[in-house]
Amino acid sequence: MTVAVAGIGTTGANVIRHLIELGVDRLRLHDINPDAERQVAGLVARGAEFAPPLGGEPPAAVILATPCGKQALMARELLEAGSHVVSISDSPEDVVELLRLDPVARDRGVSMVVGAGMAPGLGCLLARHAGDQLDQVDAVSIAKAGTAGPACARQHHLALKRPGRDWVGDGWEFRAGGSGRDLAWFPDPIGARDCYRGALPSPILLHRQYPNAKRLSARVSATRRDRLTARLPMMREPHDDGGPGAVRAEVRGWRDGSVETIIYAVAAFPSSVAAAVAAVVALRAVDGKAPAGATGLCEWPDVGEVLRAVHGRGVPISVFEGVGA
Amino acid sequence: MLTLVRRVVAALGLTGLIATLFRLRGRGGVAPQSGGWRDLDESELR
Structure with a gap:
């Protein structure tokens, strides 16, 4: 199973860390900046290739950790190739355009997870x-x-x-x-x-x-x-x-x-919270536990399970007890 | 005519300054006076 990460910025690097800790052994990583790729090369000494997400056999899932804007173009190609796609974009335009890919994702029986970061996510x-x-x-x-x-x-x-x-x-x-x-x-x-x-x-x-x-x-x-x-x-x-x-x-x-x-x-x-959410969600999609089509995380049927998995990645969740919060 | 323009510019500038001060100062509410945050354990995430 190959999981790809597009965009190796601060969050992308954390996504890679979470994926490795979650047991993903084959990673395909890509950033338009070669320096960003070099910086994580030590982190992923084995089982990783540096290539665009569609540079070979389509990965099981692709996490789009690229800067906001134009994610829909890349997502459409990936969905058509049969990969699950997870976006952490927090741009309203990206979110609207990615949600419009619902028919493409449903047609291929894959998940387009929209807003899988901190907020949205x-x-x-x-x-x-x-x-x-x-x-x-x-x-x-x-x-x-x-x-x-x-x-x-x-x-x-x-x-x-x-x-x-x-x-x-x-x-x-x-x-x-x-x-x-x-x-x-x-x-x-x-x-x-x-x-x-x-x-x-x-x-x-x-x-x-x-x-x-x-x-x-x-x-x-x-x-x-x-x-x-x-x-x-x-x-x-x-x-x-x-x-x-x-x-x-x-x-x-x-x-x-x-x-x-x-x-x-x-x-x-x-950066770590968004990465934990994206990594957990991508692996759930690969395991067939994500709804087909384009969805936000608040629509998922098993929110408790997702939250437990995110909590397990070291994300502390608190409840406010008292009034007037 | 020039005096009128000067007065209009001054009035608009003063209005903008006051609006900016109102916009930037002050706070959006009152902090909670009771209660507090408690970390959830895994069993509460169901």
């Missing part, structure tokens, strides 16, 4: 896990703090200057990026962070599972400098790893006739 899993404990889900709010590698930081910067999309009542509402300040409380060491609207894809994926919810929203943490400079080019090179960070899912609804709020969160390095 783990945030969707946490929301679904909370939603499964309620009789009816009224509102889901996802908040995220921190970034993974430089490509993720650039997407964070871009997200803040573009409109955020919330599902309100019975339609999509687009509001300015950087608006809608909301103080979100994350586990230590992140703590309280002001979070804002932005071009975030989580509501698109959540709406597929909760079409009758009254509100589906996503926020991303930002500093005053982030917001002040959001409409300018990035002032300095992003960090190699923008962690630690956190993701949090707050779900409100009804249980036994009364209103309930359930809040789950994870505080860890986004």
Whole structure:
């Protein structure tokens, strides 16, 4: 079984680490930057080849850890070749285009997993896990703090200057990026962070599972400098790893006739969390445990099992106990 | 005419400055006064 990783940035390198630790012995790795390939060459001394994902027999699964944008083009070719595809893109455009590949994936009987990173990804899993404990889900709010590698930081910067999309009542509402300040409380060491609207894809994926919810929203943490400079080019090179960070899912609804709020969160390095989710999900797809077609993780039938597997990769999951979170 | 333009530019600039200050200052809510985070164990992820 060959698993391919396209894009060996900060998250891609972590994906490779998780795959090796999960027992994958044949890897096909590719990055347009030869330096990135050389940096992980020591990590994968045996059982790895450096070639484009479709440079030979199609791999069982391909994890797209490339920067956001144009992932759908690559995903379509891979699906047509018969590979499962897992995308960690957090660009709304990528997510919409990848979801449109559903007929292609179904036709080939493979999975196109959309948004298998931290948010979307783990945030969707946490929301679904909370939603499964309620009789009816009224509102889901996802908040995220921190970034993974430089490509993720650039997407964070871009997200803040573009409109955020919330599902309100019975339609999509687009509001300015950087608006809608909301103080979100994350586990230590992140703590309280002001979070804002932005071009975030989580509501698109959540709406597929909760079409009758009254509100589906996503926020991303930002500093005053982030917001002040959001409409300018990035002032300095992003960090190699923008962690630690956190993701949090707050779900409100009804249980036994009364209103309930359930809040789950994870505080860890986004690069490692996103990689753990992508690796676990890719192997489940290979094992035939992923739904065929294009899906987000909140639509999966066995969310508890996926969360246990992610937890087993060293990702601590917390619940908020108390009111007024 | 030039005075009017100057006043309009000054007024717009002042409005923008005040809007920026409002936008950047302040906080989005109050931190929780009770409760806290507890790590889940594997048996709770079902």
